[in-house]
Amino acid sequence: MKILIKGGRVINPATGRDERADVAIATGRILGIGHVPADFQPQRVIDAAGCIVAPGLVDLAARLREPGHEHEGMLESELNAAAAGGVTSLVCPPDTDPTLDEPGLVEMLKFRARKLSLCRLFPLGALTRGLGGEVLTEMAELTEAGCIGFSQAEVPIVDTLVLQRALQYAATFGYTVWLRPQDGWLGKGVAASGAVATRLGLSGVPVAAETVALLTIIELVRITGARVHLCRLSSAAGVALLRAAKAEGLPITADVSINSLHLTDVDIGFFNPAMRLTPPLRQGGDRDALRAALADGTIDALVSDHTPVEGDMKALPFGEAEPGATGLELLLSLALKWGADSGLPLATTLARVTSCPVRVLGESLGSLASSAGQLLPGGVADVVVFDPEATWTVEPGRLLSQGKHTPFAFEATGTALPGRVRATLVAGTVAHESLEARTG
């Protein structure tokens, strides 16, 4: 299908391109930006007047809940949510049921996602069998099946000898290991240690839960040379360790979630279960450090940490409520809000959800690596068209995700969010469009 995106402001964060231009798309690729061939006959014209035309978002952390937790989310519902949020590629962690430790499961997920053609899916394989922290998975087989890295999801490896060997083995073949730095023992609480947890009588997760794990991981990276991506940092002290590790030249990257970027433990209020999240929300100083680190590039990417949670699992006392919040449909708006609050150029803001996460994925993307997260003539046509001036209010019931729990519901925040997706294209086909975009 030939599509012309007409009259929008085209931003390619990786190159700094920012100009009003038409974008011609054919056979899944970008035919031209600005220079549309005279004989180009589009079957569809998307009117992008007043809109930004940018690379589709790349989300490094989104749970789809399949297989095993279909009552909380299905591939179709969650990939529809991704498309509605302008997300054209996402990475899903292996904590499904069964866990993604068998090539067949990974192939099945990839196959079904391809059939839906709503969003590209890049699964993380389990680093250890059943995430048990004891036996390594068949990483080569899993990579062949489509895994772009290996992860323990939320289950820390307690045995540091196993962790060291996992990193050694992954380093042998150049696989990236994705770890959320949290000590298994210190991390058992339900809220960040601090004045709020003390006052509310909630068991605390100290900053040391993150820094102890980080120090271990960083030292093992030094020894093994493994490439590690740190998932969802939560503390100022964690940011300082990351900054030092990067300055040392270690092959480490990191991301932060939309929740930790915008919220603090004070938002728990009177035990609001929507604020039960992992990692837990920390204090204002931590949030400020995370925002600054994302702005200066110390933290590479912003992620939705999308986790659909069934209704009943949040209708529980805070400590018993299931952690997590929906996020795919909020990622763009919360990136824009952070960028505006921080006074960043739009291209820098968008880089943190497009070209920077693609750099984290690196060679694991194969032939996509050269053009994903970018708008380049001849590159893949993964595109989002959004109105940066439009605001919207989050009404959980109207989200496409099966997960309706979010700390950002208008009812709770009283705040509207900036930026509305008009159209999302994946490999040159329309995966989502709003009514306003339908002109031709």
Place this chain on the structure above:
Amino acid sequence: MLHRRNPQLNRHGELIHLLSIEGLPRDVLTHILDTAGTFLSVNDREVKKVPLLRGKSVFNLFFENSTRTRTTFEIAAKRLSADVINLDIAKSSASKGESLLDTIANLSAMHADMFVVRHSESGAPYLIAQHCAPHVHVVNAGDGRHAHPTQGLLDMYTIRHFKQDFTKLSVAIVGDIVHSRVARSDIHALTTLGVPDIRAVGPKTLVPGDLRDMGVRVCHSMAEGIRDADVIIMLRLQNERMSGAMLPSAGEFFKNYGLTADKLALARPDAIVMHPGPINRGVEIESSVADGARSVILPQVTFGIAVRMAVMSIIAGNEA
């Protein structure tokens, strides 16, 4: 982010639930204590009843075992002429897999007027207050480590009874503060009522420095903690904390932090000794002190009934 108003107060600032002492204005606390004073005499009458809650149904919902607290709530409700239904949920619905809110919905359908709730999870009574019918009142009878507001209030009643003026007192709270809902409620009540010197006393495993955020002085030495104190509140040491990574043994705890006659001599000569009960003799307190002249442990229990009557009658009289 927006914050909803304190869920235990209505638009007029009147108490409709009692969930925590935190955030309650001083005049609300004083009103409860004054009202409790008027009920104290009811307990001395031959017919120990007033008709304030006649025709009302009070459900005692105890998701966690307790005999003493449940009994005092039952007595208080009956002296207000309410019908009392005791539900030992730890042994019934929850074990059949019914969710907390389903239990609440079912009991609401039985036309409950008040739920007295004890639960092992901090914040559970808030969840219940947010989900029950508007005319139903909720009293927190202890949730996790968070709050035990009626215990806090009866402790304040006791202190006021023996010491009158809060604004000149030194109060020491000794023992397992970090896991104690009683300590949290006491600290909020004492700060609200204007006590200038509150000390939290115990080892760092049970009294971490974070507690300073609540407005207390953290003392790891018993001598420093109780010196010249006017009030000493000893907390119960739960069995599961007596040996393990929190403490090596009950004996070693007693040696360092148990209240003995010798240590009590460091406090002011007219200091009173309190304990929320049940007491572990020889673990947190020596028998001669628990039973001694300075102990007000039994008056606490008596005042507890009057305070619970006051709380129930006040919230029942206010509309959401």
